[in-house]
Amino acid sequence: MNRIKQLFQEKTNNILNVYFTAGFPKIDDTTVILKALQDGGADLVEIGMPYSDPVADGETIQQSNQIALDNGMTVKLLFEQLSGIREAGITVPILLMGYVNPVIQFGVENFCQKCQEVGVDGLILPDMPASVYEEEYKATFDKYGILNTFLITPQTSEERIKHIDSISDGFIYMVSSASTTGAKSSISTDQEAYFARVNAMNLKNPRLIGFGISDNQTFKKASSQAAGAIIGSAFIKLIGQSTDLAGDIKAFVSSVKNG
Template sequence: MNRITALFLEKKTQNLNIYFTAGFPKINDTKLVLKSLQEGGADLVEIGMPYSDPVADGETIQQANQVALDNGMTVKLLFEQLAGIREEGITVPILLMGYVNPVLQFGVEAFCQKCQEVGVDGLILPDMPASVYEEEYKAIFDKYGILNIFLITPQTSESRIRHIDEISHGFIYMVSSASTTGAKSGISDVQEEYFERVNAMNLTNPRLIGFGISDNETFKKASSHSAGAIIGSAFIKMLSTSTDLDGDTKAFVKMVKGQ
């Protein structure tokens, strides 16, 4: 069974997914940050593939992307960095998050095959249209056991949300607001109404809430409406000033979880 699927069967709420950019702050920090997140208690880890023209990411993650690219980070190098991680004791579900163009350049089947080889469980590609995924790529993803995670927003129609639920496995990424990552903090009454509206649809897949989650308060509030939450910008900001990546990463996870 896919590790993401297994996680949500076992743990229904308070799941914490932490995002970080591969090759940031330094090019060889990817594996260190991944291990520290697992040891700190993250339930899932989302590794960003640096890209020069991100469409959903705010200033903090854009800057991390640029630093990683300047460091020399590539998709090929990321797979090299992840090789052997499962044999080294990494058991946490891992997703790669990025944009579809680098995946197309790599070759979709070759990319999915490498994900399977190194132990990546799922992909988040915000600019991959659902129709294109269904018609052209779903069979390839299924062949290699890779889950494709779709995003929904407050503006997504009920019919589209239900369609995404039908073609999804694992979880649905529930974007909390129509903004870029890191642009807002906290959760408003309007956002809570959106969470409850989606909950009332009784979807098959669990949801994780992202955008605007940064601490224990927002994590708990998001988890009260979903299976958990995703934190990216707040963690990247911490990494950018850290002098002890291992210790600070573990402390960050425990802070968010209230441990």
């Protein structure tokens, strides 16, 4: 069974998904960060494929993308870095997140095949329309056992949310607001109304809340409204300043989950 599906079958709440940009802060940090996240207790890991124009991301993640690209990170190199991680004891489910253009340039079938080879479980491609996925790529994703995760926002219609739910198999990425990514200190009443509205739809897929999750308080609040949450910018800031990656990452994950 796909590791993401297995995770959500075994655990229904307080799921922590942590995002980092491949090639940041240094080009060869990928496996060090992965292992430290797993050791620290992250339930799911999202690895960003750096892109020159990450339009959905806030300043922190944009800067990490630029540094990673300047360091020389590419999709091909990322697959090389991930080769052998499963044999080396990394068991945590892994998603690759990025923009669809580099995937198309790599070749969608080649990309999915490489994901299967190295043990990547799913993809998040925010700028890929659901209709394009269904018509052109779903069969290929299914062939290689790769789950595709869609994003919904407070502006997404009920009809579209239900359609996304029907073509998804894993979880739905619930963007907490219409803004770009970035750590925030609290969750607003408007956001709570949106969470309640989506919860009332009785979707078949669990949701993880992203954008604005930064610490134990926001993680607990999000986990009360969904299966868990996604942390990106706060983690990128931490590793960008870290002098002890493994130790700092384990301490960060523990503080988010346990306070």
